[in-house]
Amino acid sequence: MNYRFQIxxxxxxxxxxxxxxxxQDDDVYMxxxxxDEALGKGKAYPWLTDLCTKHGERIAGSPAYLGAANYTxxxxxxxxxxxxxxxxxxxxxxxxxxxxxxxxxxxxxxxIRLSALSLGNSVATPTEGIxxxxxxxxxxxxxxxxxxxxxxxxxxxxxxxxxxxxxxTFSAYGxxxxxxxYGPSKAAxxxxxxxxxxxxxxSLDDFPHTGVTIYKDSLxxxxxxxxxxxxxxxxxxxxxxxxxxxxxxxNCQTIGMKSAPTVIGEIKGSVFPEExxxxxxxxxxxxxxxGAHDDGAGCIQSMxxxxxxxxxxYQPKRTIRCVLFSNEENGLAxxxxxxxxxxxxxxxxxxxxxxxxxGFSPKGFSFEADTSVFKSYYKHVSKWLPLxxxxxxxxxxxxxxxxxxxxxxxxxxxxxxxxxxxRYFDFHHTANDRIENVNKRELELGAAAMASLIYLIDKYGIx
Amino acid sequence: MNYRFQIxxxxxxxxxxxxxxxxQDDDVYMxxxxxDEALGKGKAYPWLTDLCTKHGERIAGSPAYLGAANYTxxxxxxxxxxxxxxxxxxxxxxxxxxxxxxxxxxxxxxxIRLSALSLGNSVATPTEGIxxxxxxxxxxxxxxxxxxxxxxxxxxxxxxxxxxxxxxTFSAYGxxxxxxxYGPSKAAxxxxxxxxxxxxxxSLDDFPHTGVTIYKDSLxxxxxxxxxxxxxxxxxxxxxxxxxxxxxxxNCQTIGMKSAPTVIGEIKGSVFPEExxxxxxxxxxxxxxxGAHDDGAGCIQSMxxxxxxxxxxYQPKRTIRCVLFSNEENGLAxxxxxxxxxxxxxxxxxxxxxxxxxGFSPKGFSFEADTSVFKSYYKHVSKWLPLxxxxxxxxxxxxxxxxxxxxxxxxxxxxxxxxxxxRYFDFHHTANDRIENVNKRELELGAAAMASLIYLIDKYGIx
Numbered sequence: 001m002n003y004r005f006q007i008x009x010x011x012x013x014x015x016x017x018x019x020x021x022x023x024q025d026d027d028v029y030m031x032x033x034x035x036d037e038a039l040g041k042g043k044a045y046p047w048l049t050d051l052c053t054k055h056g057e058r059i060a061g062s063p064a065y066l067g068a069a070n071y072t073x074x075x076x077x078x079x080x081x082x083x084x085x086x087x088x089x090x091x092x093x094x095x096x097x098x099x100x101x102x103x104x105x106x107x108x109x110x111x112i113r114l115s116a117l118s119l120g121n122s123v124a125t126p127t128e129g130i131x132x133x134x135x136x137x138x139x140x141x142x143x144x145x146x147x148x149x150x151x152x153x154x155x156x157x158x159x160x161x162x163x164x165x166x167x168x169t170f171s172a173y174g175x176x177x178x179x180x181x182y183g184p185s186k187a188a189x190x191x192x193x194x195x196x197x198x199x200x201x202x203s204l205d206d207f208p209h210t211g212v213t214i215y216k217d218s219l220x221x222x223x224x225x226x227x228x229x230x231x232x233x234x235x236x237x238x239x240x241x242x243x244x245x246x247x248x249x250x251n252c253q254t255i256g257m258k259s260a261p262t263v264i265g266e267i268k269g270s271v272f273p274e275e276x277x278x279x280x281x282x283x284x285x286x287x288x289x290x291g292a293h294d295d296g297a298g299c300i301q302s303m304x305x306x307x308x309x310x311x312x313x314y315q316p317k318r319t320i321r322c323v324l325f326s327n328e329e330n331g332l333a334x335x336x337x338x339x340x341x342x343x344x345x346x347x348x349x350x351x352x353x354x355x356x357x358x359g360f361s362p363k364g365f366s367f368e369a370d371t372s373v374f375k376s377y378y379k380h381v382s383k384w385l386p387l388x389x390x391x392x393x394x395x396x397x398x399x400x401x402x403x404x405x406x407x408x409x410x411x412x413x414x415x416x417x418x419x420x421x422x423r424y425f426d427f428h429h430t431a432n433d434r435i436e437n438v439n440k441r442e443l444e445l446g447a448a449a450m451a452s453l454i455y456l457i458d459k460y461g462i463x
Numbered sequence: 464m465n466y467r468f469q470i471x472x473x474x475x476x477x478x479x480x481x482x483x484x485x486x487q488d489d490d491v492y493m494x495x496x497x498x499d500e501a502l503g504k505g506k507a508y509p510w511l512t513d514l515c516t517k518h519g520e521r522i523a524g525s526p527a528y529l530g531a532a533n534y535t536x537x538x539x540x541x542x543x544x545x546x547x548x549x550x551x552x553x554x555x556x557x558x559x560x561x562x563x564x565x566x567x568x569x570x571x572x573x574x575i576r577l578s579a580l581s582l583g584n585s586v587a588t589p590t591e592g593i594x595x596x597x598x599x600x601x602x603x604x605x606x607x608x609x610x611x612x613x614x615x616x617x618x619x620x621x622x623x624x625x626x627x628x629x630x631x632t633f634s635a636y637g638x639x640x641x642x643x644x645y646g647p648s649k650a651a652x653x654x655x656x657x658x659x660x661x662x663x664x665x666s667l668d669d670f671p672h673t674g675v676t677i678y679k680d681s682l683x684x685x686x687x688x689x690x691x692x693x694x695x696x697x698x699x700x701x702x703x704x705x706x707x708x709x710x711x712x713x714n715c716q717t718i719g720m721k722s723a724p725t726v727i728g729e730i731k732g733s734v735f736p737e738e739x740x741x742x743x744x745x746x747x748x749x750x751x752x753x754g755a756h757d758d759g760a761g762c763i764q765s766m767x768x769x770x771x772x773x774x775x776x777y778q779p780k781r782t783i784r785c786v787l788f789s790n791e792e793n794g795l796a797x798x799x800x801x802x803x804x805x806x807x808x809x810x811x812x813x814x815x816x817x818x819x820x821x822g823f824s825p826k827g828f829s830f831e832a833d834t835s836v837f838k839s840y841y842k843h844v845s846k847w848l849p850l851x852x853x854x855x856x857x858x859x860x861x862x863x864x865x866x867x868x869x870x871x872x873x874x875x876x877x878x879x880x881x882x883x884x885x886r887y888f889d890f891h892h893t894a895n896d897r898i899e900n901v902n903k904r905e906l907e908l909g910a911a912a913m914a915s916l917i918y919l920i921d922k923y924g925i926x
Contacts, residue, residue: 036628164904165499167854202904361824361883363855391630392826420824420883422904441627441665441885 061093076265297359354401524556760822817864
């Protein structure tokens with residue numbers, strides 16, 4: 001190596017080292033500014049308060065949903081540099097109707113009312129209601145084992161609790177929710193007249209938790225109803241003493257297809273406008289409560305990401321698209337429609353980040369992608385970990401979000417925000433999912449975490 | 464190296480490697496069992512519910528405190544293998560008396576009431592109250608700058624908010640609490656007649672937050688009163704429009720020394736009984752609210768550590784002592800007395816762990832010790848990190864707890880549980896610090912984290 005070459009090499013190395021350092025310093029500074037803005041002058045909390053109090057109970061297809069779609073479109077339009085619009089989406093509209101009546105028929109003539117909510121997409125009971133004996137089971141398998149002889153003509157009561165020893169409540173939910181999703185159809189297969197399901201929560205309280213049930217088309221559709229965990233315990237105790245009859249009356253129905261647009265707000269990329277980065281949540285909620293954690297929080301955090309960039313004068317290189325999906329709860333029409341239209345337009349989503357696990361303290365992100373690209377993407381993003389760890393954020397492999405899932409075939413990176421999960425199922429799908437149960441700072445920190453990661457993806461790409 | 468020696472070395476290495484692995488497997492299994500027991504069959508939540516609802520408002524020296532001291536001693540005595548007792552402690556007893564009256568004197572004859580709480584250890588106003596003009600300041604320094612001319616005869620209103628951009632709320636608290644602790648005395652130094660202090664929280668709400676104020680003996684003692692953040696904003700707005708007079712009437716007083724025992728429950732060590740490991744919190748709370756997060760949670764978690772060991776049949780090698788300290792809030796008599804008696808008996812505390820940052824999701828531990836021993840201790844405990852990281856627990860250097868601080872001179876390891884801090888100052892020192900605001904699972908996870916670390920310290924020591 002000659003002297004002249006050594007000098008050149010030394011200069012090049014020094015320069016690239018300095019550039020590298022400077023780049024990192026810039027990132028440290030930008031991520032700090034994002035957090036300062038989100039915590040000091042954030043809009044997430046007042047926006048979520050408005051969404052919850054003015055447009056609660058916004059099941060897809062309902063007038064409340066349309067109100068929320070207009071409200072969020074207008075807010076997005078008010079952020080400098082953002083173009084907002086509705087993406088048309090047709091969604092099945094399911095309506096609960098009058099309050100559910102569920103009661104244990106007392107032997108002494110005194111009935112005991114149970115706190116209940118029909119499951120989403122459930123059929124109603126006949127107008128006169130249903131009275132039948134209840135049989136308690138712990139699983140779908142048990143229904144199969146008991147068979148027609150024991151099940152026929154009965155109300156099947158699924159009472160397997162979520163496992164409290166699971167560290168992550170989503171794992172406990174995953175281990176119990178088959179009872180709600182497939183339980184009514186499984187019971188119908190063996191001649192049951194209705195199904196009751198213990199609410200999906202590790203708490204013992206009086207809130208029934210609704211959520212979708214899925215019918216097998218080939219089978220008779222029977223009513224599916226969630227009862228609160230305290231009432232599930234009560235019913236179980238009664239059954240242990242001898243045969244129990246329960247009266248059920250519900251009048252929910254699927255009304256039919258309705259317009260329920262997905263809401264989009266977009267900042268065009270200044271260098272690679274054809275590379276799209278989505279940040280989103282789902283705008284629909286259940287028809288009870290305000291959809292504060294599920295998923296008003298995720299929507300508002302995604303909107304706040306755009307506002308943070310604008311407020312800090314950050315001009316993205318890539319196209320950043322905030323997408324508030326429709327109908328996640330009972331059909332996923334928003335996510336499917338979005339991906340279909342995107343594929344038709346030959347779009348490429350470099351990355352998509354969904355926040356749909358509640359507005360709690362963020363603990364990090366989980367990543368997934370097509371196996372052909374995942375390893376290189378994950379290796380690349382892992383380099384940013386030192387920038388985020390001081391904010392208590394960690395990376396892991398795992399699922400992203402239901403709405404962005406259909407984008408996987410575009411071979412970009414799919415990401416889920418992972419907040420602390422301990423309180424989520426205190427509120428999930430209940431009348432108690434309200435703004436009072438969202439902590440302002442926790443919500444803001446989630447938005448800041450999302451904006452920080454989106455900033456890095458936008459600035460450096462993922463390969 | 465000869466052949467025979469190689470064989471011996473290989474055997475030794477293999478054996479020590481296997482032993483090491485086996486030891487780690489045991490620990491993985493034990494820590495999982497601790498978490499399963501705490502989350503599946505934990506007693507922390509029902510115990511804390513009882514403590515809060517039956518023995519709330521338990522300021523040291525009060526009858527409520529004595530009730531709590533008896534309740535917790537009895538629970539500890541009921542855990543197999545635990546000896547429980549009261550350690551006598553004399554504590555200054557301060558009493559709030561009748562509800563505080565704080566109002567802005569309206570120019571139109573209409574007064575505006577402000578939500579207020581006297582600061583702990585504050586003197587009262589004269590019986591007839593105080594009416595004076597309010598002067599708003601942002602700091603103690605500003606009082607000095609304004610000097611006697613501007614301050615004399617006035618009510619000084621400290622209104623510097625906690626910095627919301629601090630990631631950790633405890634840092635924001637640390638940056639603002641000098642106003643509450645030293646503000647009244649500083650104002651008195653320049654002739655003020657009373658001091659109002661903006662409540663220590665980043666929330667905007669109607670809850671005044673009390674907390675201790677410390678008078679300089681050489682100075683006149685003037686009343687110190689906290690007002691809610693919403694009312695601080697209101698008062699500040701009024702002052703911007705022109706001079707504002709406020710009327711204050713309080714009748715708190717320091718009653719004198721009372722008995723307020725520290726509660727101790729102990730499992731004698733089976734191998735090294737002379738090496739003591741403390742796990743504790745402080746049993747006293749303020750005289751408003753139930754002291755649920757501050758610090759009922761820490762006390763109950765510490766009691767649960769002993770129960771977890773007993774329930775799992777774990778026989779500690781070292782002496783594990785659960786200590787529920789008295790009078791942390793307004794004097795620290797419990798911590799000081801405990802350390803003094805311990806030193807007199809020539810005891811050695813190998814380690815002490817305090818939980819006094821609320822019953823929220825645990826994020827890890829912070830460690831401190833005398834500088835002569837800290838490095839080697841920290842290096843040793845850091846080896847356990849892989850066992851705890853899968854539970855979301857991390858280690859850092861930093862403060863431990865006020866009550867265990869006086870043990871530092873014994874040159875053991877002092878440890879603080881670090882829960883998520885975002886919600887702590889929503890409740891801290893207010894009437895809203897109630898059991899409803901404690902999440903069962905978060906409380907249980909804290910107890911499990913503490914038991915896991917204490918188990919490792921007990922089993923392996925710290926050097």
